[in-house]
Amino acid sequence: MQETLQAAGRAQPVYVLVKEHGPEHSKTFTVEARLQVTESQGKPEFVGRAEGTTKKNAEQGAARQVLEYLATVPPLVSARTQRRGHS
Numbered sequence: 001m002q003e004t005l006q007a008a009g010r011a012q013p014v015y016v017l018v019k020e021h022g023p024e025h026s027k028t029f030t031v032e033a034r035l036q037v038t039e040s041q042g043k044p045e046f047v048g049r050a051e052g053t054t055k056k057n058a059e060q061g062a063a064r065q066v067l068e069y070l071a072t073v074p075p076l077v078s079a080r081t082q083r084r085g086h087s
Contacts, residue, residue, distance in 0.1 A: 015031055
């Protein structure tokens with residue numbers, strides 16, 4: 001996912017642990033991968049949310065959702081490219 005986001009000129013998502021529940025020996029973790037619009041501090045453009053038996057599994061599930069979302073939207077055109085007259 002890192003390569004896909006870099007190629008598209010996007011920032012890496014922020015991973016947030018939003019919930020963990022269950023007994024210590026059998027926890028379930030809920031993680032969000034929040035994709036920000038470049039140079040934006042406001043509401044995320046997209047939030048992937050997944051559960052897993054480990055934080056890593058939950059992060060991977062949320063990242064998968066971000067990748068699926070990115071496949072549905074056109075790539076960003078950077079301001080630098082627009083100033084040069086390229087598309």
